[in-house]
Amino acid sequence: MATTTQVRRWWAHRRCQRGIPITLLGRHGVLVAPGTEQLWRAFEQTLLATGYGLASNIGSHRNCPAGIGGKTCEPSGKNCSLHNYDLAADVDPWAFGNPHFRRRFGNGWDFSDIKFTEEQVRAVEAIRTTQGSQPFRWLGWAIGDTMHWQINVPPSDVEVDWGTVPDADPPEPEKGDEVLKRGDRGHAVTWMQQRLLNWNPDSLPRFGADGDFGAETETAVVRFQQAHDLDPTGVIGSITATLLHDYAPTTVPADVLRVGDTVRLEPGG
Ligand SMILES: [Zn+2]
The missing domain is CATH 1.10.101 (Muramoyl-pentapeptide Carboxypeptidase; domain 1)
Structure with a gap:
């Protein structure tokens, strides 16, 4: 497993760059670093195949200079979130009581608190690149940031081994561009x-x-x-x-x- 520091080094050229918009789990305009689109397709397909369904919200991009914890994302990569590189996605951040926002990092949360099932998390972690690397890292295990998935491979290792991705029907193409509308609550x-x-x-x-x-x-x-x-x-x-x-x-x-x-x-x- 690569450290976040290593990922920042691999992708240093993407720091504070705006990624390209893709539709992910039914949400339009999710910004991802160029080259990672196929990885996110595999991510989406895996979640759909394991019954996750469409997302109500996905956070990806963070504008520089805001880095981790309100600190400045520095040119060296110090204090930079992988959201500053468009290499991370917060999936359904407001689903249930996300332990990340309840500051229950790594202690006291379990899968009944969150929308992901353990099977779904394990299935995404089982995706491999053609070079045999694990391209997605979940921060739920370490710090209870259960919405957060980040890219875990360098730009030279982004080819998906589709044999490691479960089959799923593609998402319904026309879900409209609705994040929230009248009648929604929560x-x-x-x-x-x-x-x-x-x-x-x-x-x-x-x-x-x-x-x-x-x-x-x-x-x-x-x-x-x-x-x-x-x-x-x-x-x-x-x-x-x-x-x-x-x-x-x-x-x-x-x-x-x-x-x-x-x-x-x-x-x-
Ligand atoms: Zn995040």
């Missing part, structure tokens, strides 16, 4: 509402960030889209979601934190 909705409020504190006057995507939230999304020259659909698609990211008050939703908590992000990757 952490992801709260997360988006907090960004709407950070954009315009008056945008949700009655209900605030209540985790319920109702009429008030829909109206706020329309206004946000109009203010950003997007189609005013009231549905949060990948582009609206990406622009909302710019209004992050913090990268952790408030409802999983308590007063006195110390926020520590991306400790390993």
Whole structure:
């Protein structure tokens, strides 16, 4: 298993570069480093074959200079997350109570806490390149960052050995570009509402960030889209979601934190 430091060295030329957008597990616009597309296809196929289904949200890119834990991603690679290289994907970060955001790193979580099953994690870890390397590393085992998968091979070793990838039907091609829409509820909705409020504190006057995507939230999304020259659909698609990211008050939703908590992000990757 390569260390994150080794991966940073292999891919140093991709530090702070924007990757190319792919559709992964039904989510449009996931940014990945050029050359890794086939690896992510194998990743997707493996999860679909083992019943994971489509994702409601995938985080990939992180803008420099923000590195690990709010530190600066330095030219040497120090304090850089592999998200600064578009070599990592956080799959369904708000699914269930992600232990990463509950700061239960490596202790006290189990598979009943998260959306991945152990079988699914093991199946992704069993993927091999044609050179026999394991191309994906999961940070759930070491630090409880159970949403985080990172590339674990150099640019010269990205050919998939498809014999190690279980067969699956391709994802339904037209799922639309919906991340969140009216009627949705939960952490992801709260997360988006907090960004709407950070954009315009008056945008949700009655209900605030209540985790319920109702009429008030829909109206706020329309206004946000109009203010950003997007189609005013009231549905949060990948582009609206990406622009909302710019209004992050913090990268952790408030409802999983308590007063006195110390926020520590991306400790390993
Ligand atoms: Zn991550």
